[in-house]
Amino acid sequence: MMDLVSPNTDSLSDAAYVIGIDAGGTHTRCALATLDGTVVGAGKGPGANPNSGGDPETALFTALREATDGIDPTCVIGGVFGIAGAGAAGRPTLVSASQKAWSALGMSGEPEVFTDIAINFASGTPAATGIVVFAGTGAGAAVIQDGEIIRRADGYGYLLGDEGSAVWIGREGVKAALSAMDGRGTPTILSDLVPRALLGAAVMAELSPRHLVLAGSGHDLPVGPSLLPQAILKEVYGKPPATLGRIGPVVSAAAETGDPVATRIVQEAADWLLMDVDAVRPALTDPCAPVVLAGSVLTGGPVAEIVRTGLEARFGTAPALAGDGAAGAARMAIRRLVAA
Template sequence: MGPDPITPADDRMVLGGDVGGTSTRVLTIGWDGSPLGRGSAGGGNPVSHPDTAAAAFGHALREALAGLDPARVRAAVVGMAGGSALQQPTVRDAFARVWREAGVRCAPTYVTDLEVAFAAGTAEADGTVLIAGTGAVAGSLRQRHLVRIADGHGWLLGDDGSGFWLGREAARATLRTLDAGERLGPLAKSVLRELNAWGAAQGPGPNPGRLRVIHRLNTGPPVLLAELAPLVTAAHAAGDPVAQRIVEEAARLLAVTVGRVRRTDERTPIVLAGGLAARSSPVGARLRSLVAEAHSGPVCSASDGAAGAAWLALSAADAGAATEEARLRLALT
């Protein structure tokens, strides 16, 4: 038998989850905002891979509740990219089964990934949020509910400035360099090595390595493009002018996406979330400058969507407990 469930003095708990394409995270917190349990798993988009998404969420949920009594969960909020898939009975039933098997009795509330990202960055009810990671999407919120959205169209139709976009631009720049027979810079070299085309690029004949790059990217999964994004960051740090131009354009496109959902006279917070929007990212650093130049209002960072979801769950269960102090405690853990 396992250990007895933890029963603190105030044993009421809430739970927040963030289901994304690359990772799934669940956080259980107490009434004072203190973390009690965490869980993580791989990503899963409920639109394209509902079974994978439900299984990943189930794994993370069990981890976050380990040693805790799931019957004590008073509210649960889950942010989900592709959450519209829950309107399909099979997808909805798959997630409902996960909750039942975990022993959680309260009915979960599903919201968008934009709403939990915004809550992770500010306690304000109105404002703007941008998520820039593998994909890119921005939204305007009123009373913590999404009222307007821009981009998030997917790698084929949009997600301008995202990880997908960066990787595609890196591949295109590499192919243009090969076509022109120009000297390969740090970015082109790293792309060729990543795609196992470096040897072919050193061989005889016109445009060596070109066919290898084209074949690999056109026959591989779309996420292969996003996996090239870190090469742009590394080449940017090495001073590659091609990578520097790509980074500048990515930041510009993301700033444009923010502007599509925000009025020019707004002074509400702007929350930036996702790896590309981080201060440590060259795209994020430049993006922050562009956003600050174009808009009024504080620019905030959000690092953990599950923390934002947990804070929203606490607010739903007891608005008085969902203080800024509790939100900051979550943001710092």
């Protein structure tokens, strides 16, 4: 949703811009907007959440530089950064990274830093209050009021939570595939799909022969049963945790074919997300307030379908879908300038 609500900006300079950033665990997106709400520049960078292995300063600078290319930096008069991990625990680090990236490009002042959770809500509705359910790299639910989180459930990162996220689904898919390979788990097509998605065609081709030639011996060396699992372990442990998110769609696709193991994972993911909603719902004072779905897991697919059905049963209306997070952050920046 790139169109922004156009506030009354008559008292502000016509030759001025605001910045909106939506920075998650795997991607950072930046929008440059004029004060009438027109998005005139866009940029992107890698993930900025340090809890998922990101380098926030570099990610923010990369996206900012691309979005502001060719404009006078002194014409940027405000900005809102929504960054995953910008809650109390990670806030000092991310505020410092935001300020450094901002000033490195010659822009005066400093951006306001919010969690990406509040930005996700703003991207899906003009309402000031409501619930956002998010499931991308991270996962959880929150009640939002005027850009602030009133109550939150989960969103604790891959080590302590984020049940229902793409990373969680991916991790469960890999675990299920490994369990099937070594005989501990139920047979599943994930034991074929997961290694192909993780390792790629070239590595799988190298692992496909039933025997390897022992160099210099002239004899065949049988390939042990642990060869493929060890290759998977090397790939998983050699990459940042957020990269497991790319296995989430593999699990969803397997569930859509009827694979029982993948179906169980998908159902459990949806159950966790609906449990998050039930946990924060008591803090919602307006029962008619909107509910916004955000994140790659909830834009489509089996988890999204189950969660939508559950939300409609709870609230009596269909949830809204979050739009472009960077544009939502720019919308918030304009509003805050007008209100100042």
